[in-house]
Amino acid sequence: xxxxxxxxxxxxxxxxxxxxxxxxxxxxxxxxxxxxxxxxxxxxxxxxxxxxxxxxxxxxxxxxxxxxxxxxxxxxxxxxxxxxxxxxxxxxxxxxxxxxxxxxxxxxxxxxxxxx
Amino acid sequence: xxxxxxxxxxxxxxxxxxxxxxxxxxxxxxxxxxxxxxxxxxxxxxxxxxxxxxxxxxxxxxxxxxxxxxxxxxxxxxxxxxxxxxxxxxxxxxxxxxxxxxxxxxxxxxxxxxxxxxxxxxxxxxxxxxxxxxxxxxxxxxxxxxxxxxxxxxxxxxxxxxxxxxxxxxxxxxxxxxxxxxxxxxxxxxxxxxxxxxxxxxxxxxxxxxxxxxxxxxxxxxxxxxxxxxxxxxxxxxxxxxxxxxxxxxxxxxxxxxxxxxxxxxxxxxxxxxxxxxxxxxxxxxxxxxxxxxxxxxxxxxxxxxxxxxxxxxxxxxxxxxxxxxxxxxxxxxxxxxxxxxx
Numbered sequence: 001x002x003x004x005x006x007x008x009x010x011x012x013x014x015x016x017x018x019x020x021x022x023x024x025x026x027x028x029x030x031x032x033x034x035x036x037x038x039x040x041x042x043x044x045x046x047x048x049x050x051x052x053x054x055x056x057x058x059x060x061x062x063x064x065x066x067x068x069x070x071x072x073x074x075x076x077x078x079x080x081x082x083x084x085x086x087x088x089x090x091x092x093x094x095x096x097x098x099x100x101x102x103x104x105x106x107x108x109x110x111x112x113x114x115x116x
Numbered sequence: 117x118x119x120x121x122x123x124x125x126x127x128x129x130x131x132x133x134x135x136x137x138x139x140x141x142x143x144x145x146x147x148x149x150x151x152x153x154x155x156x157x158x159x160x161x162x163x164x165x166x167x168x169x170x171x172x173x174x175x176x177x178x179x180x181x182x183x184x185x186x187x188x189x190x191x192x193x194x195x196x197x198x199x200x201x202x203x204x205x206x207x208x209x210x211x212x213x214x215x216x217x218x219x220x221x222x223x224x225x226x227x228x229x230x231x232x233x234x235x236x237x238x239x240x241x242x243x244x245x246x247x248x249x250x251x252x253x254x255x256x257x258x259x260x261x262x263x264x265x266x267x268x269x270x271x272x273x274x275x276x277x278x279x280x281x282x283x284x285x286x287x288x289x290x291x292x293x294x295x296x297x298x299x300x301x302x303x304x305x306x307x308x309x310x311x312x313x314x315x316x317x318x319x320x321x322x323x324x325x326x327x328x329x330x331x332x333x334x335x336x337x338x339x340x341x342x343x344x345x346x347x348x349x350x351x352x353x354x355x356x357x358x359x360x361x362x363x364x365x366x367x368x369x370x371x372x373x374x375x376x377x378x379x380x381x382x383x384x385x386x387x388x389x390x391x392x393x394x395x396x397x398x399x400x401x402x403x404x405x406x407x408x409x410x411x412x413x414x415x416x417x418x419x420x421x422x423x424x425x426x427x428x429x430x431x432x433x434x435x436x437x438x439x440x441x442x443x444x445x446x447x448x449x450x451x452x453x454x455x456x457x458x459x
Contacts, residue, residue, distance in 0.1 A: 014370075014371065015362075015370075015371045015372060015373055016365075016370050016371070016372040016373075017372070017373055017374075018372055018373065018374040019373075019374060019375050030340065034337050034338075035337065037336040037337050037340055037342075038333055038336040038337045041345070041367050061368065064367050064368055065368060067342070068365060068368060068372070070368075093333070
């Protein structure tokens with residue numbers, strides 16, 4: 001237990017400093033699927049998602065976090081995708097969302113964070 | 117043969133120029149008064165235009181040619197007083213001249229919002245914070261020194277809605293054309309400075325016009341411009357001479373900050389400073405946004421609250437160049453039918 005002798009503790013900074021974030025994964029994804037950039041955050045992917053109906057998986061948020069260099073939870077989130085491809089069918093920007101999932105699997109398995 | 121009807125056009129921007137040319141073509145005697153020493157208004161400060169990226173000169177040169185020798189152009193001239201006498205307007209000019217006309221057309225346009233009023237963005241305090249209009253001057257080479265190192269690396273931020281949709285500065289309206297201007301400029305910046313990433317901070321992206329959505333998509337896909345939904349709350353200088361901005365990335369619901377090498381402010385429209393004087397002198401109606409108010413938003417868009425005084429262009433609210441030119445043509449027809457009826 002943390003020493004709480006003085007009646008207060010120290011929180012980690014809640015504000016995200018984009019200068020210190022890692023955008024490697026983000027750049028790898030756009031080099032494989034340029035459509036990754038053209039997301040307008042409409043949320044139709046998440047709304048149509050088979051997995052999202054039963055779990056807290058959120059495809060829009062997953063992609064958004066990668067765009068902001070927040071990759072900590074990517075591996076865990078990725079395992080919830082059932083790879084049905086409904087999101088690809090509905091995306092109004094024509095983004096190959098299924099391909100992005102594939103690319104993420106590939107990148108994460110390279111670093112040993114995730115394997116099929 | 118009846119005497120030729122006369123028209124005074126106030127303002128020599130794209131609207132005033134186009135309307136003058138059309139009215140002169142119809143056979144009216146047109147006097148065009150412009151406060152500045154040159155024609156073209158704001159467009160003259162612009163390098164290239166959305167959506168087709170044509171140089172601003174490609175618009176201005178044909179407009180200037182069309183009024184050459186056909187319109188009496190008075191540059192560096194302001195209106196001192198306007199009086200109505202026997203159905204005619206008698207306007208005295210700062211040059212000491214008088215103009216007697218049957219109709220007055222107000223094409224007084226707009227001013228750009230003074231970015232100093234949003235002190236939290238640091239315009240006028242930090243060198244690295246400039247306006248979109250100043251950026252155009254860099255693009256066109258009018259503004260001498262280099263903006264950034266062409267081979268350098270870093271980040272550029274474009275802040276949308278500066279002075280628009282903001283009760284804190286008294287402007288609740290949307291300035292309409294800044295969104296697409298930001299998108300246009302973001303692509304040009306990526307082209308000029310490929311080592312710099314570009315971030316657009318927006319509240320809503322209003323791509324209202326034809327092809328605008330294509331520009332937005334091109335900015336994202338081809339040029340890798342990043343759009344962050346969230347209004348920047350403040351900018352401050354860092355020890356290494358960058359500008360640190362704070363914002364909420366509203367799509368992830370988290371407060372964030374980022375250091376930028378250059379900040380561009382997309383300043384919005386405000387009514388032209390000179391139009392306040394005209395409004396009071398002519399006792400014209402204005403809207404809640406302080407722009408001139410037409411008699412009807414649909415059917416009488418170019419009619420002011422006083423007979424014989426017409427309105428066109430951005431003096432009735434933010435408009436694109438294409439819309440201003442279209443309005444100039446529409447008002448020419450309205451003026452013509454008014455003069456035919458009054459004969």
